[in-house]
Amino acid sequence: MTSSADLIEASERRSAHNYHPLPVVIHEAHGAWVTDVEGRRYLDFLSGYSSLNFGHGNEKIIEAAQEQLKNLTLTSRAFYHDQFARFCAGLGDLTGKDMILPMNTGAEAVETAIKVARKWGYQVKGVEPEQADIIVMEDNFHGRTTTIVSFSTDPDARGDFGPYTPGFTVVKYGSAEAIRSAIGPNTVAVLVEPIQGEAGVLVPPDGYLAQVREICTENNVLMIADEIQSGLGRTGRTFACDHEGVVPDIYVLGKALGGGVVPVSAIAANEDVLGVIKPGQHGSTFGGNPLACAVGNAVIDLLNTGEFQERAARLGDIMHARLRELVGDGVVTVRGRGLWAGVDVDPSLATGREVSKALLERGVLAKDTHGSTIRLAPPIVISEEDLHRAVDLLADALASFR
Secondary structure, X not given: OOOHHHHHHHHHHHOOOOOOOOOOOEEEEEEOEEEEOOOOEEEEOOHHHHOOOOXXXXXXHHHHHHHHHHHOOOOOOOOOOOOHHHHHHHHHHHHOOOEEEEEOOHHHHHHHHHHHHHHHHXXXXXXXXXXXXXXXXXXXOOOOOHHHHHOOOOHHHHOOOOOOXXXXXXXXXXXXXXXXXXXXXXXXXXXXXXXXXXXXXXOOOOOHHHHHHHHHHHOOOEEEEXXXXXXXXXXXXXXXXXXHOOOOOEEEEOHHHHOOOOOOEEEEEOHHHHOOOOOOOOOOOOOOOHHHHHHHHHHHHHHHOOHHHHHHHHHHHHHHHHHHOXXXXXXXXXXXXXXXXXXXXXXXXXXXXXXXXXXXXXOEEOEEEOOOEEEEOOOOOOOHHHHHXXXXXXXXXXXXXX
């Protein structure tokens, strides 16, 4: 099996159909470009949902991984290893937090934050046993575990996976008053995406995050920011919360923390929060493993230069200006921040998947969500020339439906 058609047919025959991929089979990738098994090249405008912020095959990240592969890949947390202290200190400094709890996937990190918030609620805030409640947002996406889908409002993510886990109150995203009204004596945390990615790159009203921070502080409630997609340079700042000068009690991180090489996630918080976790109460065989920490250390080094944050801000301004030119010519609305955009296609013209297929035919990889929306998130290393090229191809794709 060497052709795309053969590989796609074999994949569909022998794998669960939990995804609906576009018909392309990628073989190799460098920077912002990927190549399929037939040798056709495409600009990657999805970046593994922000996992590839630093590009495919980033030289410094690959070098760190290769060096670590020769020495040590796994010990489990039953022992210390020589990459762990640097990772925790580096990520702690980057987030401005005392402590780090590393895991593997983003969903694991969210689950970790939920567990920590509940335990903090019982041991520190004094909530009655089994009564802890966490406020979450409509249209959220935090992963697909049974606990997380219990508070999803997406029928596809939630349907037929019950019985559902209690302890969550869902409120409207972007409304600080909805949060304020929902807080009660058993509220231990507010879990929020600073920008909702899966929902279509929804940016909340200006001042919303600052209001959430204020409400949480006033009511002795933890603010948990899920920066898995929005963090680590994607929006033009290290964290999307930085745009409002907001520091949450818990950062939830993943995706780009692994540099597109290995799954790496973590939560970051101060000792008065993370200190509630004791030996045996939470863990992971692979969480904080030597290879993950070595890759994470390389990612932290890249972010500490500030180069990627500045580049995402500068190129993001260009991308959004170009995308706004398409409003009225097949595009209804453009949202986002930095090198991250949600583009609402005129539903009378085409669906988001149809536009994504048209882009694929023109050499750009993007992904639809919620019917008529496509998400654009190129690697931050993309050149300005290639950025313009992709938007030109989007305009051409849209024109093909008229």
